[in-house]
Amino acid sequence: MTWVPGAAGSLYDVDNLPYGVFTRPSEEPRVGARVGEFVLDLAPLAAADLLEIAHALEQPSLNRLMACGLEQLADLRGWLIDVLTTDAGRDSAEPFLVPVGEVALQLPFEVGDYVDFYASEHHATNVGRIFRPDGDALLPNWKHLPVGYHGRGGTVVASGTAIRRPLGQRRGADAPEFGPSTRLDIEAELGFVVGHPSALGDRIAAEDFGAHVFGVVGLNDWSARDIQAWEYVPLGPFLGKSFATSISTWVTPLAALDAAWTALPGQDPKPLPYLAPDSARGLDIAVEVELNGEVIARPPYAAMYWSPAQMLAHLTVNGASVRTGDLFGSGTISGAEPGTQGSLLELTWGWHEPIGRDGRLALEDGDTVILRYTAPGTGGGRIALGEVSGRILPAH
Missing domain, CATH: 3.90.850.10 (Fumarylacetoacetase-like, C-terminal domain)
Incomplete structure (x- = not known):
């Protein structure tokens, strides 16, 4: 069960966790994951946990993240589920939750063909x-x-x-x-x-x-x-x-x-x-x-x-x-x-x-x-x- 308020049993529970790119006033666009009615600001959280993939989460599109290998992406998803379902994860991740209504969502990736x-x-x-x-x-x-x-x-x-x-x-x-x-x-x-x-x-x-x-x-x-x-x-x-x-x-x-x-x-x-x-x-x-x-x-x-x-x-x-x-x-x-x-x-x-x-x-x-x-x-x-x-x- 996730500790995120209202997320458990919702359409955006931890078995979903889609990725997007969001902005807030006076801030650069970066990668977030949706859980319940919140966006989890991934870049600073991943940097605090010293994740190698953190640099891909600081980008204004998902392209660098999408290009990562299957193993890295699986590790990222496993880490996300862990921080959203454990007490230790709550202590580190809760400050980086932003209500969906407070962000502007962007075109999530740079489209090629x-x-x-x-x-x-x-x-x-x-x-x-x-x-x-x-x-x-x-x-x-x-x-x-x-x-x-x-x-x-x-x-x-x-x-x-x-x-x-x-x-x-x-x-x-x-x-x-x-x-x-x-x-x-x-x-x-x-x-x-x-x-x-x-x-x-x-x-x-x-x-x-x-x-x-x-x-x-x-x-x-x-x-x-x-x-x-x-x-x-x-x-x-x-x-x-x-x-x-x-x-x-x-x-x-x-x-x-x-x-x-x-x-x-x-x-x-x-x-x-x-x-x-x-x-x-x-x-x-x-x-x-x-x-x-x-x-x-x-x-x-x-x-x-x-x-x-x-x-x-x-x-x-x-x-x-x-x-x-x-x-x-x-x-x-x-x-x-x-x-x-x-x-x-x-x-x-x-x-x-x-x-x-x-x-x-x-x-x-x-x-x-x-x-x-x-x-x-x-x-x-x-x-x-x-x-x-x-x-x-x-x-x-």
Whole structure:
């Protein structure tokens, strides 16, 4: 049991301990861990205990910490649990607890490359049926490889950042039109953050996923569907996606998700051997989508077709390297049941069926979207993976 007030049994108990970067007035940003409704200021505490890893906790991003080896990270987590559950730890750590409400949370890591996948069979099938009602819902390659596209790392922003409605070209009756997107959408996703890098020319085996991925974040890949629909043939998403991607300010380490791993729904036909189909596992993570204070969907990550390890293996199978801070997203999380779709495009079935108490089709100026994530914790309860929020501002 932790001694931190209110933390025991909460979504941020000691079986969670996500990392983030925080600031206080007149102080430099540095690394903290969340426990209950507090942030533990790690740098001075680790320095007082003469931890070798203390220098990585003084940084304004998580990158140096994420690049540490598995042994160092496991030692840090063990030390954290010890100081938060023992009397001796309380004496040393209590002065470094700061209420969450007294800090400003920052973008937690310096983002390198950003890749987004399309790993939900239900989402891909729904989109196919909406746009190709007379054709095959899934294209021939979809069940043989995790489809993805390269996004824009420079427009990944922290939860709470306002999102400006993008401008762009849209299909018109006789010629393309230019103006603000009228089909602004969300994509409720899970993001995976690379810690240990790889070398150019090498590939990462699916079984080495845990040696390279530091942790996970909630992710909203904002999408301008009308811009996307006009531009994506033949090379895929571009300006309809690149204007903003929001992530949670807390990064949940993989060690906190030990109890969340689960079997995949099933893969047929069997993927090629480099995708390790016999050992592929998914994650039992529940997602909640809230629009203007109303929950409109609950997508289940356990329904995803492609596993996180398969996505990383495919991302690097051609020898493409990954760097500390690289981010890859799962693609929209959608389930088979009504109300489990992670995008407005699906929930409204192609902008034809209004949803929610306000009868929304697409996002309007002033709308606020919040994504929340929970997973089974190793302590028997549930843990939170943070939240991702954003409010829509009018186009310039």
